[in-house]
Amino acid sequence: MNIALYKSRLLRFQSLIALFILCLGLSILSDKFLTVSNLWNVMRQISVNICISTGMTLIVLTAGIDLSVGSVLALCGAITAGLLKNGIEIPSNNLYIGFTILGAVLAGVLTGSALGAFSGFTITRFKVPPFVATLAMLTVARGLTMLWTQGFPISGLGDKFLYFGTGWFLGIPVPVWISGIIVAVALFVTNKTRLGRYIYAIGGNESAAKLSGINVNKVKIIVYTIAGALAGIGGLLVTSRLDSAQPNAGISYELDSIAAVVIGGTSLSGGRGSILGTVQGAIIIGVLNNGLVLLNVSPFWQQVVKGLVILLAVIIDKSNSKND
Template identity: 80%
Template sequence: MGLNQYRPYLIKFQSLIALIILCIALSFLSDKFLTIDNGWNVMRQISVNICIAVGMTLVVLTSGIDLSVGSVLALCGAITAGLLKNGIEIPSSNLFIGFTLLGAIVAGILSGGLIGCFNGWTITRFKVPPFVATLAMLTIARGLTFLWTKGFPISVLGDNFAYIGTGWFLGIPVPVWISAIVIIAAVVITGKTPLGRYIYAIGGNENAAKLSGININKVKIIVYSFAGALAAIGGLIVTSRLDSAQPNAGNSYELDAIAAVVIGGTSLSGGRGSIWGTVLGAIIIGVLNNGLVLLNVSPFWQQVVKGFVILLAVIIDKANSKAE
């Protein structure tokens, strides 16, 4: 009886409990884990996943999924790098269009938003399952990335661009500031706006939401557009940090994003979850990745461990749903 009394609290704080246990275990296993430098390193690493996972959360809350975010990240990072370094040449018209840093960044983010918009339009207009539509975009965006870069990295992008991924502002890494802004914006949208209420309503019961007068298609297109734009922001951080747009960047990033969403308590069935939960899930994934590296665990085993963590999180989610 006593355990049942505390069950709701255990379910509510299960991610936080898991993070605390993980940190305690890693602090005993590695003396490098609980250091300031390693802490900032983890925060920089998870900033990209937070951007992607926040967009993924909005999608999953509507009972959807977006498997294309890793490829969109690579494509938008490459577009930004290409425009910044080479501009656009139109030899037939003897025309060259150069881009400032801000112009290239805006173009990259808009590209991500447009790709996400296309995903949403395909899903709503043709009733294609989100899994299939975004899986197709995963391949399309990756192919476009290789076409844009011709299979070679676009490097040496300048110190101003590098500042986005490697700089510090007020003693905090710039990527952490970017991810914080993304988090705050998403929290406001989901908790304080009609759009946020519509997102939860659609995920909870799409038919009821439709009968309530909510424009289901419009909301879904907006949500997928957000996911694409946030993946592009993640691409800017990755490209800036490496000072290079790699054609194969973002491989498997969608898996880390989905893991963060599920571990954070967002139901894959939609309608239940929070941005803060996803942030906590991203921190758990980041700490886990960092800990496995510090312990010199093989990259192959790291994939195995993360796969089991995702599976365990889904099992717990299903168990909690039945309990409710």
């Protein structure tokens, strides 16, 4: 009885234990890790993953997956940058439409929402597996990014726009504020609203959810739309921080996002997990990435390490599912 209780507590705090061990090891191996500037840099980098991982968590809770978030992030960032710097020209009508910062940002986020909604519609209307539908969207969004940018970065976006990615407010980086607000809203939605209860119900047992009167298709479309919008916000932060929309931005971001979700304890089978767990997972991935850079580990080996971490997290998730 006591063994089962201890095991339950260990599983509950496994992410925090892993984070503590990781931070302890890196602080011993590198004297730069625990510096204030480095820790703020880690938090700023983690903010992007927290944004997209929050949306990924909602999707995984419904037993889905989204492989397109990295490409959607790149497209939304490129659209935001392109509209802000160049606007829209229609030579045939001798017309030029300029965009304010707010207008360009909204256009980018709405683009992400639209792509997410399309993925959700494809999955629900045509019964395409989420893996296949979002893999297709990954390719489509990356292709649209290349078409929009013509393969060249869009730079020189202005100091006011840079504030989103590099600014400070009350002594805390603006990206941390943005990701914190997103997490707070997501916590409220998942814990206090009908939509949150529906998300968990669908992931737990979709057939039972349908029989209880839940509009499963509508909820899934909403979830994928939210995830697309959050990928758009991630694109805003990346573009602002770099002062440039890169055509190849967001590559492998979906892997970091899925890793954060799984490491945070959200089951890939759906119905079990939390936003706070994902935040812990995102911090672990961010600290791991930062530590590997500080230790001068080859980028190729960094990919190997992250892949093994994801595999280990999935194995632990499957093991926990069998024991439940």
